[in-house]
Amino acid sequence: MIKQSQLSADQASSRHTVLAGDYFIQVIKKGQTFRILDLEGNQAADTLFYNAQNPAERYSAMDTIREQGNIYLSAGTTLLSNECNPMLEIVADTCGRHDTIGGACATESNTVRYSLEKKCMHACRDSWMLAVAEHEEYGIGKRDITHNINFFMNVPVTSDGLLTFEDGISDAGKYVEMKAAMDVIVLISNCPQLNNPCNAYNPTPVEVLIWNEGN
Amino acid sequence: MSDEILYEDTIPGGAHWSMLMRAGTCLKLIDKHGGANVGMLFYNPSNTLERYNAPDTLKCQHTFKLSRGNCLYSDMGRIFCSIINDSVGWHDTVAANSTKSIVEQKWGQHNYQDFKNDWYLNGHDSFLVELAKYGMNERDMAANLNLFSKVAADDNGNMSYVEANSKAGDSIELRFEMDTLVLFHTCPHPMNTATEYPKCPVSYQIRKSAAVADDDYCKNFREENQRGFKNTDLYNIGCGCKS
Numbered sequence: 001m002i003k004q005s006q007l008s009a010d011q012a013s014s015r016h017t018v019l020a021g022d023y024f025i026q027v028i029k030k031g032q033t034f035r036i037l038d039l040e041g042n043q044a045a046d047t048l049f050y051n052a053q054n055p056a057e058r059y060s061a062m063d064t065i066r067e068q069g070n071i072y073l074s075a076g077t078t079l080l081s082n083e084c085n086p087m088l089e090i091v092a093d094t095c096g097r098h099d100t101i102g103g104a105c106a107t108e109s110n111t112v113r114y115s116l117e118k119k120c121m122h123a124c125r126d127s128w129m130l131a132v133a134e135h136e137e138y139g140i141g142k143r144d145i146t147h148n149i150n151f152f153m154n155v156p157v158t159s160d161g162l163l164t165f166e167d168g169i170s171d172a173g174k175y176v177e178m179k180a181a182m183d184v185i186v187l188i189s190n191c192p193q194l195n196n197p198c199n200a201y202n203p204t205p206v207e208v209l210i211w212n213e214g215n
Numbered sequence: 216m217s218d219e220i221l222y223e224d225t226i227p228g229g230a231h232w233s234m235l236m237r238a239g240t241c242l243k244l245i246d247k248h249g250g251a252n253v254g255m256l257f258y259n260p261s262n263t264l265e266r267y268n269a270p271d272t273l274k275c276q277h278t279f280k281l282s283r284g285n286c287l288y289s290d291m292g293r294i295f296c297s298i299i300n301d302s303v304g305w306h307d308t309v310a311a312n313s314t315k316s317i318v319e320q321k322w323g324q325h326n327y328q329d330f331k332n333d334w335y336l337n338g339h340d341s342f343l344v345e346l347a348k349y350g351m352n353e354r355d356m357a358a359n360l361n362l363f364s365k366v367a368a369d370d371n372g373n374m375s376y377v378e379a380n381s382k383a384g385d386s387i388e389l390r391f392e393m394d395t396l397v398l399f400h401t402c403p404h405p406m407n408t409a410t411e412y413p414k415c416p417v418s419y420q421i422r423k424s425a426a427v428a429d430d431d432y433c434k435n436f437r438e439e440n441q442r443g444f445k446n447t448d449l450y451n452i453g454c455g456c457k458s
Contacts, residue, residue, distance in 0.1 A: 062269075062311035062358045065374065066405060071309070072372040082353060084314060097372075101279075101309055103270025108292030111446060112275045112439045125290075142264050143354045157368045161280030161305060163273050 003075035005092035005177050007033060012209040018045075020203030021122050021192035023131040025138065027052045028180045031213035033091065035177040036188070038152050040204035042168030044191035045151040046104040046124040049079065049087050052183035055139050057081045061100040061147040071157060073098040073149060079178070087184055092177035095170045099155040102163075104128070104148050105193050114195045124148075124189035131187055138185050150191075151176050153198060168198050222421040228414030229334075231341035231400035233348060235260055236391045236421075238456050241299065243420045246363050249383040251415035252404040253362040254312055254338045257287065257295040258396040261454065263351060265291045269308040269358035275439045279368065281306040281360070284436035286443055287389070293447045294440070295395045297433035299424075300388035303381050307361040310374070312338030313405040322412035335412050341400035349396065362387055364404040376406035390424045390433070392447045394456050 009015070013032075018024045020043070028034050036045050051057035060082040065071045067080055075093040078086045103109075104124035111119045125145065132140045152170035157163055192203050221240075225247065226232055236242055244253055259265035268290040276285055283301040286294040298306075318337045325335040342356055363381035368374050403413045427434060427444070434444050450456075 056352070056354045060311070062309055066310045069374050070372045071368050071374060082356065084316065101270055102274050103268065106271070106290065106292070108290070108446070109268075109271045109275060109288075110292075112271075112288070112292045112443050116442055116445060143351075147268075147270050147358055155274075156370075157279045157372070159367055159369050161278060161367065163277050163279045165277075 016208045018190045023127040024188040033211045035209040037175040037207040041172040046189040048187045050185040086181040088178040099150040099153040102155040122192040127189035225418045233345040233398045243388040245386040245418040247416045255360040255399040260396045294392045296389040305365040307366045314339045338402040345398040
């Protein structure tokens with residue numbers, strides 16, 4: 001569902017540009033709103049969330065889609081944890097549909113999807129491994145790296161059970177915005193994928209904006 | 216494949232178990248009465264950080280459902296097992312588990328004190344028990360398989376649970392391509408619409424598998440699976456797990 005935000009970028013408490021191939025990790029406090037802005041269009045922001053007080057509780061793709069009865073995420077979706085607690089609500093979305101069943105690219109899965117020779121090309125899960133190695137303070141390790149959201153990616157499922165990869169429906173300037181229902185650690189890999197036509201083989205930067213409650 | 220059954224057993228409905236399957240063996244699961252659900256997770260027993268990955272499995276085979284020909288992948292680009300036989304046609308891997316709260320809302324509370332073996336177990340807690348036996352906990356719980364159950368999505372993404380997907384006597388057979396720790400439960404699918412808590416027993420049989428031929432159906436089902444087999448071969452050379 002398309003829903004515009006009422007928030008102004010001028011009022012944001014912080015703004016961060018995340019280059020393709022980099023990660024972003026930070027705590028978003030309960031009541032804060034954060035936006036991921038697709039600066040140049042059809043860029044995948046592979047995103048995970050953890051309860052900042054207890055990272056064993058984390059975003060659960062499968063519980064989220066089952067409880068809302070729909071496989072796509074958009075404005076109105078409540079992102080649930082593996083304990084089925086609300087973590088964030090998507091409060092604005094100008095893209096309209098985001099994937100959460102396609103997972104993140106990994107060097108190993110790239111060998112399967114594309115070619116064995118691609119094994120050393122950069123991938124989202126390598127960015128996450130570096131993030132958890134460089135940020136031990138969050139208490140997250142490889143076992144916590146699970147099924148993510150692919151913001152801005154379009155992965156339609158057909159009624160006869162096929163999974164298709166369509167051209168993106170995002171564009172430069174489109175965004176998705178979430179309000180935190182608990183203190184959460186957000187971990188984003190701005191996808192470095194060079195083998196997928198969904199981003200026209202051209203990974204680009206995204207921007208993260210954060211607003212304090214009351215703006 | 217050898218016809219000789221090395222081991223067979225039946226797990227009652229609403230229960231859980233776990234076991235190690237060696238590369239080169241097959242596990243056939245049989246829905247005894249129809250309407251069964253088998254929640255299942257896979258781990259590499261020598262490094263449990265390597266585990267079944269549902270998104271990788273679906274994405275690399277461009278599928279939302281699982282059936283004969285599909286391979287079930289780890290997060291390391293390797294194949295735990297291949298679905299070599301399937302009389303059902305659609306198995307779910309996106310709806311996760313029933314929880315204590317889901318079971319209570321649908322079917323009421325049946326605790327052990329009052330109901331003994333007729334208590335109502337849920338899939339989530341069943342996996343927690345089996346995970347703990349191997350030093351793991353909820354942090355290690357990935358999206359599971361729901362064998363015998365069908366969840367479809369329409370063009371708008373709306374999900375629906377399809378009743379009577381599996382009939383009495385239906386079966387699925389998994390051929391293990393690498394050593395795999397298998398955790399499973401027979402608790403109801405979280406979207407099951409039955410009015411009574413379904414207790415559907417599942418039998419299983421273990422056999423030795425024949426060598427995987429070059430023209431193997433699963434290996435050639437998609438080009439991606441050929442590469443998955445290559446990755447798995449390299450692993451098996453490294454660990455000496457398969458001759």
